[in-house]
Amino acid sequence: MSTGLASGLKKNLSQEDIKMLDRIYWRSFNVFAGFAGSAYAASLGYTYSIRPALDRFYPEQEKRAEAFNRHKTWYNITQNVGTFAMGLSASMEKENSENYGNYDTEAIVSIKTSLMGPMSGIGDALFWGIVRVIAAGIAINMSASGTLLAPIVFLLIYNIPSMICRYYMTYLGYTMGETFIKQAFESGLITTLTKCAGIVGLMMVGQMTANNVSFNLAITLPPVAEGAAPVAIQQYFDELLLGVLPLSITFLCYYLLSKGVNQVKLIFGIMIIGIILGVLGIAG
Amino acid sequence: MSNVTVALLASLAYFISYAGNWAFGQCMLERPICVGAITGLLLGDPTTGVIMGGALEAIYMGAVNIGGATAAEPVSATVLAVAFAISSGLGMEEALALAVPVGLVFNSLGLVLFMLGNAFLPWYSKACDTGNSKAIDQILWSNWLVMYGIRTVIIFFSVYLGSAVVAAAMANLPPQVLGGLGVASGLIGAVGMAILMRMLWNKETCGWYFVGFVLAKYLNLPAIVLAIIGTVIAITIGFNDYKMNNLKVAAAAPVSEEEDFFG
Numbered sequence: 001m002s003t004g005l006a007s008g009l010k011k012n013l014s015q016e017d018i019k020m021l022d023r024i025y026w027r028s029f030n031v032f033a034g035f036a037g038s039a040y041a042a043s044l045g046y047t048y049s050i051r052p053a054l055d056r057f058y059p060e061q062e063k064r065a066e067a068f069n070r071h072k073t074w075y076n077i078t079q080n081v082g083t084f085a086m087g088l089s090a091s092m093e094k095e096n097s098e099n100y101g102n103y104d105t106e107a108i109v110s111i112k113t114s115l116m117g118p119m120s121g122i123g124d125a126l127f128w129g130i131v132r133v134i135a136a137g138i139a140i141n142m143s144a145s146g147t148l149l150a151p152i153v154f155l156l157i158y159n160i161p162s163m164i165c166r167y168y169m170t171y172l173g174y175t176m177g178e179t180f181i182k183q184a185f186e187s188g189l190i191t192t193l194t195k196c197a198g199i200v201g202l203m204m205v206g207q208m209t210a211n212n213v214s215f216n217l218a219i220t221l222p223p224v225a226e227g228a229a230p231v232a233i234q235q236y237f238d239e240l241l242l243g244v245l246p247l248s249i250t251f252l253c254y255y256l257l258s259k260g261v262n263q264v265k266l267i268f269g270i271m272i273i274g275i276i277l278g279v280l281g282i283a284g
Numbered sequence: 285m286s287n288v289t290v291a292l293l294a295s296l297a298y299f300i301s302y303a304g305n306w307a308f309g310q311c312m313l314e315r316p317i318c319v320g321a322i323t324g325l326l327l328g329d330p331t332t333g334v335i336m337g338g339a340l341e342a343i344y345m346g347a348v349n350i351g352g353a354t355a356a357e358p359v360s361a362t363v364l365a366v367a368f369a370i371s372s373g374l375g376m377e378e379a380l381a382l383a384v385p386v387g388l389v390f391n392s393l394g395l396v397l398f399m400l401g402n403a404f405l406p407w408y409s410k411a412c413d414t415g416n417s418k419a420i421d422q423i424l425w426s427n428w429l430v431m432y433g434i435r436t437v438i439i440f441f442s443v444y445l446g447s448a449v450v451a452a453a454m455a456n457l458p459p460q461v462l463g464g465l466g467v468a469s470g471l472i473g474a475v476g477m478a479i480l481m482r483m484l485w486n487k488e489t490c491g492w493y494f495v496g497f498v499l500a501k502y503l504n505l506p507a508i509v510l511a512i513i514g515t516v517i518a519i520t521i522g523f524n525d526y527k528m529n530n531l532k533v534a535a536a537a538p539v540s541e542e543e544d545f546f547g
Contacts, residue, residue, distance in 0.1 A: 029309030034427030035401030036408035044408055048424045055417055065415030072412050079310055129483040132312065134511050136341050139317050141507035143338025146331030150338060151321040158312050166309070188529050196522040199492045200514035201484045206496025207510050209477045212342035214470035242501045249471065253478035254485075264388060267356065267475050271384055274471040278464030 009171040016056075017174070023052040024090060025170045028083045039074070046075040046086070053090035057097035066105075067093060073109055077116050078123025080166040084181070085115050087173025115181065125194055127165075130201040132158055137204035140212065213246040218284035285371065290327065291444035294367040297323040298439045302359045303432035316340035319362040327370045336366050339380055343469070344387070345476035357394050360439060361387030367443050372451040381465035382450070384472060393438065397431055492517070 010018055031045035047054070047068055054071075058064040077085055089112055096103040139154035172180060184190050217237070220230035237244050249270075256266055277283040285293075301322050305314035312318065317337045324333015344358040365383035368374045374382070404427050411419035481493070492514070499505050499513075 030307060030424065032310065033306045034404075034424035034431070035398070036404035036423055036427060038399060038402055044404075044420070044424055044427075047412075048420050051417055051420060058415075061415045063415075064417070065413055068412035068415055068420070072408070125483065129480070132315075133345070133480060133484075135312075136315070136317065136345060137507040138511060140338045140341050143317060143320075143334050143341070146334045148321060148325075148330055148334060150334055151318045154315070154317050155312060162309070162311075188525075192522055192525045192529075195486070195489060195525070196518035198484050198486055199489050199518040199521065200511060201480075202489055202493040203496030203499075203510055203514040204507065205477055205480050205484065206493040206498075207500040207505075207507055208342060208345065208473075209493075210497045210500035212339075212345075213473040213477060215467070243497070246470075246474065247497065250474040250477045250481075253474045254481050257478050257482055263475070263479065264356070266478075267384060267388070267472060270471050270475055271381070271468045274468030275381075275461070275464035278467035279460045281460075283467045284463055 009168070009175055012175070013171075020052045020056055020090065021087065021170050021174055024050055024086050025083060025167055027051065028079065028086060028166065028170070031079050031082065040072055041074045041076045043072050043075045047071045049083075050086050050089055050093075053093055057093050063097070063100070070105060070109060073113065075112070075116070077119045078127060080127055080162040081119050081123035081169050083166050083170040084119065084173035085112050087170045087175075088112070088115075088177060089173075091174045091177065118181070118185070122190060122194065126197055127158075127162060130197040131161055133201045133204050133208075137208050140208065209247060209250050210243055213243075213250055215245045215249060215283060217245070217282065219282055285327070287371075287444055287447060290367060290371045290447065291440045293326040294323060294363050294443045295436045295440040297326045298359060298363045299432060299436045301363075302435065303428065306432075307428065314359050316344050316358050316362040319359055320366050323363050323366040324370065327367060329370045332370055332376070333366050336369060336376055336379065337362060339376070339469075340365065340383060342473045343380070343384070343476055345473070345480055356384070356387035357391040358387055360390035360435075360442075363439060364442060364446065368447060368450050372447045372454070374450060374454055375462070377466040377469050378454065378462055380469040381472075384468075394435070397434060400431055400434075401427060 013021075028049045031049050032042050034044060035042065036044045050071070054064055054067045058067055071089070089108060092108045092111070096105055096108065135154045135157035138157065139150045142153060143150035217232070217234045220232050223230050241247070253266060253270070257263070274283070297319065301313045301319040305311060313322075317334075317340075320333045320335075320337020320340060321330060322333070324330040324337070327333070340358065340362050344356065344361070361383035364386050365379040368382065369376055369379040404423055407419070408423050410416075411423060485493075496510055496514070499510060500507075505513075
């Protein structure tokens with residue numbers, strides 16, 4: 001199926017186009033490797049990535065300088081979907097070079113910029129919020145035994161879909177243009193995809209909460225009858241629902257974060273409370 | 285292993301995972317699960333590295349570099365925690381709790397180092413103005429090397445100077461405090477989970493969080509099994525939504541379709 005999709009996308013492309021897009025694809029892996037100027041975010045990496053297109057369409061030095069300056073603007077899109085913007089920029093730069101002087105070059109920048117919000121939104125949610133969470137959930141589970149397979153499985157689960165997506169996005173951007181993303185949003189495809197992936201993500205977060213957040217009360221009630229053993233309060237909570245305390249604490253953190261409490265303060269707060277409860281012998 | 289060797293290997297692990305992550309398309313080499321394994325491998329104890337990496341992965345689950353803003357820097361935290369656990373005889377739980385403040389300190393340092401990019405701006409501007417393609421590549425890689433090089437040197441000295449301090453502190457720490465650190469390291473994961481829930485929570489689907497929680501707690505199902513169950517459920521719901529969507533479109537469309545047909 002995927003090879004079918006690839007040949008469909010490449011159908012109307014020349015050998016030169018394919019060579020250029022493959023080079024953009026490989027260079028895009030370095031888009032956030034280095035930075036120049038915090039006002040431009042990853043603009044340097046963007047120009048670096050689409051250089052095969054700019055070098056090809058603007059062999060003249062002045063025109064190329066113009067293009068480099070054009071792309072010297074704030075850029076930031078989740079990198080494995082951002083290649084869509086790169087492919088799109090490449091196709092627009094091609095048109096500009098063919099109709100030089102009669103093309104609205106401002107559109108190249110404004111369309112790229114308008115893609116940043118929605119594309120990062122999808123990219124962050126799908127890849128960091130979901131694919132990474134699934135990969136980590138499985139790997140954390142395996143890591144308890146100390147096997148090196150854990151990080152390897154983690155890298156494979158994350159990177160295979162990530163690389164495939166990065167590749168097709170490069171070609172989609174070049175061949176389909178901006179209408180594609182609009183249609184994908186309007187048809188509800190993106191919403192359904194995000195929702196379904198979110199179901200798996202949430203189940204994995206539930207599983208990780210169960211396995212990786214722990215809190216046990218160490219205090220005991222005095223024995224009911226003389227000579228009987230003291231009763232651990234934790235036992236009552238366990239009978240109610242296993243892990244109800246860590247679950248409640250997780251929800252408390254969720255509530256505090258949604259009320260705008262700073263993450264760093266929350267991490268420190270939780271840590272200090274944990275140490276105090278441990279030192280006092282209330283938890284253990 | 286001497287202190288210098290440990291510090292050298294730990295900073296090498298740091299460079300491989302951090303600089304490597306951003307040179308290879310943010311392939312997640314910078315996540316604690318990988319950093320722990322790499323540090324452990326280089327220091328000769330991959331098992332400890334993987335176990336601690338997994339535990340730190342859970343703690344730092346929520347700390348992702350979204351839009352360039354992070355609350356903590358997990359790479360330095362993982363390298364230092366694993367290095368101290370392997371070389372200074374620090375217990376795993378204590379090392380995990382130690383990792384958290386380390387991550388916070390190094391995060392602020394990272395923000396400062398990120399500003400270094402501004403020093404490269406004149407070079408970048410000149411390359412743009414002259415259309416110098418080769419310079420673009422040179423600027424990107426020089427900034428990469430300088431930024432991660434400085435970080436790596438800082439990690440070297442932190443491990444080199446820190447292991448003696450940590451070993452001395454641990455020898456004098458009362459056992460109650462060690463217990464407290466253990467409690468804290470069990471709790472910190474809650475913040476990471478909460479950050480993830482903020483990203484994924486949705487009225488329509490939030491019930492599945494509890495399904496995952498209960499299945500893991502009571503049936504001890506491994507994560508891969510839950511992932512398979514979750515995927516099947518998600519695909520089923522996805523197809524259902526797709527059909528419903530089509531029905532809605534079909535119900536809304538007949539008028540225009542007839543017009544097309546007869547017109």
